[in-house]
Amino acid sequence: MNLAWGEGDFTMRYTLNQEYLIHKLAKEKVNELQSLLHDKKSLLSDRQCESLRRELRECQELLYQNRLHRQLEVR
Numbered sequence: 001m002n003l004a005w006g007e008g009d010f011t012m013r014y015t016l017n018q019e020y021l022i023h024k025l026a027k028e029k030v031n032e033l034q035s036l037l038h039d040k041k042s043l044l045s046d047r048q049c050e051s052l053r054r055e056l057r058e059c060q061e062l063l064y065q066n067r068l069h070r071q072l073e074v075r
Contacts, residue, residue, distance in 0.1 A: 019066070019070070022062075023066055026059050026062050026063050026066070027063065029059045030056060030060060033052055033056040033059065034056065036052055037049065037052050037053065037056065
């Protein structure tokens with residue numbers, strides 16, 4: 001199963017192993033960011049928290065797009 005990522009005529013295809021690696025790394029990053037944001041002992045500034053939230057949304061969007069592409073490939 002290959003995924004097509006990109007826009008327009010240029011697409012990048014990933015092997016199933018690469019897809020799983022991307023998924024695993026993105027999930028690890030989401031867990032790490034959530035831990036940082038929800039740590040009650042953390043001394044993050046508002047700007048740092050906002051930056052972490054933005055990065056978290058981007059990683060969650062990557063996971064969502066990854067899932068959509070996998071579902072489309074199966075059909």
